[in-house]
Amino acid sequence: MTADARQPPEARSSRAQLALALRRYRLLFGEVVEDWNGFIDALARPLATCVWSHPGRVEGAALMDLLGEQGVPAAPVPWLAGAPGTALLLPPAFKAGQHWWYCAGLAHAQEAVSQLPALLLGLAPGQRVLDLCAAPGGKTAQIALALGNGGTLLANDFAPERIAALQGNLDRLGIVNVSTTWADGANYPAAAGPFDRILVDAPCSSEGTLRRNPRLVGKMGPERSRRMASRQRALLRKAARLCRPGGRILYSTCTFAPEENELVVADILAEQDGRLRLLPASRSAQPPGLASGPGVIRWQGRVLPDELAHCLRVWPHANDTGGFFVAVLEKAADAPCLPEPKSVALTLEASDADRCAAVAQYYGLPEIGTRFRAHRQTRRGLHLVALDHAAPGAPPTQARGLFFHRTNLRPAKLTTAGALLLGAGASRQVLDLDTPGERDAYLRREILVPTAAQRANCRPGQVMVRHRGWPLGVAVLHRSGDLESLFPRKWSGCTAGV
Numbered sequence: 047m048t049a050d051a052r053q054p055p056e057a058r059s060s061r062a063q064l065a066l067a068l069r070r071y072r073l074l075f076g077e078v079v080e081d082w083n084g085f086i087d088a089l090a091r092p093l094a095t096c097v098w099s100h101p102g103r104v105e106g107a108a109l110m111d112l113l114g115e116q117g118v119p120a121a122p123v124p125w126l127a128g129a130p131g132t133a134l135l136l137p138p139a140f141k142a143g144q145h146w147w148y149c150a151g152l153a154h155a156q157e158a159v160s161q162l163p164a165l166l167l168g169l170a171p172g173q174r175v176l177d178l179c180a181a182p183g184g185k186t187a188q189i190a191l192a193l194g195n196g197g198t199l200l201a202n203d204f205a206p207e208r209i210a211a212l213q214g215n216l217d218r219l220g221i222v223n224v225s226t227t228w229a230d231g232a233n234y235p236a237a238a239g240p241f242d243r244i245l246v247d248a249p250c251s252s253e254g255t256l257r258r259n260p261r262l263v264g265k266m267g268p269e270r271s272r273r274m275a276s277r278q279r280a281l282l283r284k285a286a287r288l289c290r291p292g293g294r295i296l297y298s299t300c301t302f303a304p305e306e307n308e309l310v311v312a313d314i315l316a317e318q319d320g321r322l323r324l325l326p327a328s329r330s331a332q333p334p335g336l337a338s339g340p341g342v343i344r345w346q347g348r349v350l351p352d353e354l355a356h357c358l359r360v361w362p363h364a365n366d367t368g369g370f371f372v373a374v375l376e377k378a379a380d381a382p383c384l385p386e387p388k389s390v391a392l393t394l395e396a397s398d399a400d401r402c403a404a405v406a407q408y409y410g411l412p413e414i415g416t417r418f419r420a421h422r423q424t425r426r427g428l429h430l431v432a433l434d435h436a437a438p439g440a441p442p443t444q445a446r447g448l449f450f451h452r453t454n455l456r457p458a459k460l461t462t463a464g465a466l467l468l469g470a471g472a473s474r475q476v477l478d479l480d481t482p483g484e485r486d487a488y489l490r491r492e493i494l495v496p497t498a499a500q501r502a503n504c505r506p507g508q509v510m511v512r513h514r515g516w517p518l519g520v521a522v523l524h525r526s527g528d529l530e531s532l533f534p535r536k537w538s539g540c541t542a543g544v
C-alpha cells in the first residue's frame with residue numbers, strides 16, 4: 047500500500063488550500079528562501095516516519111536489521127549523525143509504537159527536524175539542564191542520553207496529562223537522570239537555580255507539522271501567532287533569567303510565523319540589553335548535510351538587527367522534512383548568577399535497602415546501589431536515579447527518576463520499566479521467548495506455556511522475560527507451567543506484530 051493510499055483523501059490538504067493558507071509567507075521567497083512551488087508541494091506530501099535507536103540498547107545497524115526482518119525499509123538521516131542514537135527514516139504513516147522493539151525501549155519515534163535541538167544545544171555530561179516545555183518528551187529523552195543518562199535534567203510542562211505521557215516515554219527508555227516538574231514555565235521558580243543549558247521548545251501554531259497534521263490548514267493565521275507570541279516571550283524571558291552566565295538557551299518552534307520566531311527572539315534580546323547574544327546556528331554550527339536558511343530580518347514593516355539572521359530555519363522542501371526554527375542564545379559570562387539550588391535529600395531506609403538487595407539477588411543482577419541511587423517517593427514503591435542526580439526542592443518534583451520496584455504488592459514486583467532498565471544483566475529467573483509468536487503473545491498479555499527447556503533456569507514465581515537478549519518485562523511462572531504476562535495494559539499501544 048502506498049503512503050498516500052493510507053491517508054484518508056479528505057485528510058490531506060490540496061496545494062491550493064495550502065498556498066492560500068500560507069500566502070502571507072510568499073514574500074519571504076526570493077529573500078531568505080527559494081522555490082515557493084517546491085515548498086507547497088512538500089507540504090502536500092505525507093511525511094516519512096522517523097525513529098532513533100536507543101544508543102545504550104541497540105546499534106543503529108542492528109535496529110535496521112530488525113526492521114528489515116519485518117520488511118520495513120529504513121534509511122539513516124545523514125545530517126543527524128551527531129545526535130544520540132541513529133535516526134532512521136521509515137515509510138510515512140508507519141506506526142512505530144505498535145512494534146515489539148518500541149515496547150522494549152530500543153527506539154523512539156520523533157520527527158527528524160525535532161531532533162535538532164539536542165544536537166545544537168552543545169550538551170556534555172556534567173551540565174545541569176532544564177527542558178522548560180518538555181512533554182511528551184522526545185527531546186528530553188535525547189538530552190538525557192546526550193548527558194550520558196547521568197547528572198540533572200529537569201523536565202517541566204504545564205499540562206499534567208502530557209507529563210504522564212512524558213514519564214511513560216522516559217520509563218520505556220530507561221532514563222534515570224530526569225526529575226519532572228509541573229509548573230507554568232513563565233513562572234518557573236528562580237530557586238530551581240542556574241542551568242548550563244535550557245531548552246525552550248515553545249508551544250506554537252505548529253504550521254511546520256502540516257505534513258503530519260493536514261487539518262491544521264484551517265486554523266493558522268497571524269492572529270493566532272500573535273496570541274502565541276506573548277506566551278513565548280514570557281517563557282524565553284524566564285529562561286534568560288534561569289540560565290547560568292556563559293550558559294546557552296535554545297529556543298525552538300515548529301512554525302513558519304516570524305511573529306513566533308525571530309520577533310520573539312529580537313524582543314528578548316533587546317530587553318536583555320547585551321546580556322544575551324545569538325550564536326550563529328545557521329552557519330558554522332549547523333549539522334553537515336542539512337540544508338537550512340537564515341533567520342528573517344525584515345517582516346511586515348519591522349526591521350530586525352542583522353544578528354537575527356543567525357537563527358536557523360529548516361524549510362520542508364529543503365530536506366524533505368517538517369518545518370522548524372531554532373535560535374541558540376548565549377548568556378554573557380559576566381551577567382549576574384542565581385544562587386545554587388538546595389537539593390532534596392533522597393533517603394533509603396534499611397528495609398528498602400534490603401528490598402533492593404533482595405530483588406538483585408533474586409534475578410542475579412549486579413548490585414543496584416553501585417549504579418543508581420534507590421529511594422522512596424511514594425508508598426507504592428522505589429525509584430532509581432543516577433548517582434549524581436540532584437533534584438531541587440522548588441518547584442516540587444512530580445517524579446524523580448524511574449519507578450522500578452513496586453513494594454505495595456505481595457510479593458513485591460519489578461516494574462516493566464525496571465525490567466527494561468536492569469533485565470539485560472539478569473542471570474537468574476530469566477525466561478527467553480525467542481519466537482515472534484511467543485514474544486507477541488506475551489506483549490498481548492496472553493497465557494503462554496513455555497517448554498521445559500525455556501523454564502530450565504526458572505523456579506515458579508516471577509521471571510524476567512527476554513527476547514533475543516532484550517528484556518521485554520516480567521511474568522509469573524505458575525506451578526502448572528503456565529506463564530502469565532504482567533506486561534502493562536497501558537503500554538499496550540505496543541500490541542506487537544502489527
Ligand SMILES: C[S@@+](CC[C@H](N)C(=O)[O-])C[C@H]1O[C@@H](n2cnc3c(N)ncnc32)[C@H](O)[C@@H]1O
Nearest residue numbers: 179180181182183184185204205230231247249
Ligand atoms: C512543542 S510542545 C513540546 C514538545 C516537547 N519538547 C517534545 O519534544 O516532546 C510544547 C509544550 O509546551 C507546553 N506548555 C504550554 N504552555 C506552557 C507553559 N506556560 N509552561 C510550560 N509548558 C507549557 C505544552 O503543554 C506542550 O507540551
